Amino acid sequence: MTDIRYTKDHEYIRIDDGAVATVGISDHAQSALGDVVFVELPEIGRVLKAGEEAAVVESVKAASEIFAPASGKVVAINTALEENPAIVNEDPFGNGWFFKIELADAGELAQLLDEAAYTDYIRDLA
Template identity: 55%
Template sequence: MTTMYTPDHEWINIEDHEAATVGITLHAQDALGDVVFVDLPEVGRTFKKGEVSGVVESVKAAADIYMPVSGEIVEVNEALRADPSLANSDPLGNGWFFKVKVSDMAEFEGLLDAPAYDALVKNA
């Protein structure tokens, strides 16, 4: 499993060639504070890389969720919809947002690996 990151603080796990899992990073959930609502995309909807695919709202602010890669939404995390605090308590695990069937694997080359993302956050 390979995890990549966006400059907008989303992560994407490439588990297999069927679907990749997307969520927000520890840095994002720290900046947002207590998450109170998550607007997830519809299953079957297709997005291009960089498009807004959802919204996460906290007691502090609301933030858009951007698609890390182009593809079709194949699953959303209903547990997160029922309990948005999972985005805070386990953002890299049970707090995932959705799964996407990737349409262009080459788009992963434009994402950040863990050392590059850590450097981005450190210099922010």
Template identity: 70%
Template sequence: MPTTFYTKEHEFIRVEDGSGMVGITDYAQGQLGDVVFVELPLIGRVVTQGAEAAVVESVKAASGINAPASGEVIEVNNALEETPAIVNEDPLDKGWFFKIRLRDATELDSLMDEDAYQDYVKSLE
């Protein structure tokens, strides 16, 4: 069963069997507006927790997508390059950005679970 963790920058990582699927939350895509471009990392790239790993551009702004945890990129969602609006339509499922093989699962301890993230989002309103 996958477990999902969240950052204060509104990225998520859904972890299962030592790897994690990374994307942005529904709140983040709502704040960005219509996504028009996504730049994905290269497969094999090593990303570091908190460092920029991808870029998303919307009609409002360009934003870096930080890695919620450190690891090696093992897969990217190529569908986003042709149809970036998938991020708006289904950010938590079909709109994921990349998958990593986790380097240190203890890094996940610094992230929020679903309840803590929902409380955090409510505090922003």
């Protein structure tokens, strides 16, 4: 199974290849937002600190900041979201990812929620 970690702000981070990880929003987050109509992505090469605002997602209901789940350098962005932001709603864990970062410290991931803890967290929100 893929190692996915979550923040309490509903971002996910998935380790793809060694020190590179993919960041997006959880299925719970996209569902709560409703129809996504705009995504602002970080610039490639930007260095992010864990918890720093990295991107913005806007829906018909609200705008929300996307925070970096871990520190690292942005090495790729999902330009498909600029043309079709609804991909976030259709496939948040697949084609709806936001950006990829080269992790500065993989140890930061231990502070994030695993799948079971995140499931419990969102259940408690209801």
